[in-house]
Amino acid sequence: MLNRTTLDPETRVLYSDSLQPPPGYIFDAAIATTFSLDFETALAAPISLALFAAENRDDILTHPLALLEGAERIAGRLVVFADAGHLHAQSRPHSRLCSLLERIIVEVAAPRGGAFHPKMWALRYRPTRLDDPILLRLLVLSRNLTRDRSWDISLRLDGELTRSPDAKNRPLFDLLSRLPGLAVAGISDEARALTAEIAENVRRAKWTMPDPFNDVVFAINGFGGKLWQPTTCARLGVISPFCDTSTLDFLAGLPTAEKPTIISRDPINWFAWILPR
Numbered sequence: 001m002l003n004r005t006t007l008d009p010e011t012r013v014l015y016s017d018s019l020q021p022p023p024g025y026i027f028d029a030a031i032a033t034t035f036s037l038d039f040e041t042a043l044a045a046p047i048s049l050a051l052f053a054a055e056n057r058d059d060i061l062t063h064p065l066a067l068l069e070g071a072e073r074i075a076g077r078l079v080v081f082a083d084a085g086h087l088h089a090q091s092r093p094h095s096r097l098c099s100l101l102e103r104i105i106v107e108v109a110a111p112r113g114g115a116f117h118p119k120m121w122a123l124r125y126r127p128t129r130l131d132d133p134i135l136l137r138l139l140v141l142s143r144n145l146t147r148d149r150s151w152d153i154s155l156r157l158d159g160e161l162t163r164s165p166d167a168k169n170r171p172l173f174d175l176l177s178r179l180p181g182l183a184v185a186g187i188s189d190e191a192r193a194l195t196a197e198i199a200e201n202v203r204r205a206k207w208t209m210p211d212p213f214n215d216v217v218f219a220i221n222g223f224g225g226k227l228w229q230p231t232t233c234a235r236l237g238v239i240s241p242f243c244d245t246s247t248l249d250f251l252a253g254l255p256t257a258e259k260p261t262i263i264s265r266d267p268i269n270w271f272a273w274i275l276p277r
Helices: 014-019 040-053 059-060 064-075 097-106 165-178 189-202 245-252
Strands: 027-032 078-083 104-107 118-126 135-141 155-161 205-208 260-264 273-274
Touching: 027 040, 027 165, 027 189, 040 064, 040 078, 040 097, 064 097, 078 189, 078 273, 097 104, 118 165, 118 189, 135 189, 135 205, 155 273, 165 189, 189 205
Parallel strands: 027 078, 078 104
Antiparallel strands: 027 118, 118 135, 135 155, 155 205, 260 273
16 A cells, blocks of 8 residues: 655655664664765765764764764774765865775675665664664665755665564565675675674564555565566556666556556656556
């Protein structure tokens, strides 16, 4: 079931708000993926997380060195995998900032010459009270880690870390666990271990469905095996930076309860939603 209000362009959430820990929790670790990345936006992530972790936000904002030190501590718990050759910087960062980015960013290449295109965050939050469970958050985005101002749409799932793996999370586990093997210039032991740790956590996540949805299914293409295709459904929503005629014909021909309508932007940088009239 698709809630039309979720597509309201006036309903907006800041990127940093999506990373903010729930009440009673603090940031612990995260793995992110993106196709393209600019250094300035990449730096905003550890800085935002450092502000969330600060005991006195106003105090750290008035001391840039303290903020940088907080971001460096966060960097040891954050890894961003980005497509090799698509890192951009408008100006040369300070040497200390360069060091910070080197700890965070890992350049990767998709298998068989493809494009590495997932835009996802998997975050872990630790409770401030010992009796509370560890929480996980999954963000699936339509935009890269850049300053692009295009309208973005995202999925946010919050859940608890459980003892047992959930078969529905297997595609997420497969993607995360294979990321270190895609690195083009090596990856630190610290980043490799953290990625494997978060992958196993996500495998054992129990997600809370946002209203009015009651189920979720994940699919990953590009690692071989059977190509995922949408099945019969009541309504179909598709977002993609590129889509050719044969794909649109295929999607439009799927059995649905209502006839789909295509809404798109300009052909240079566009996305499409297939929605019922």
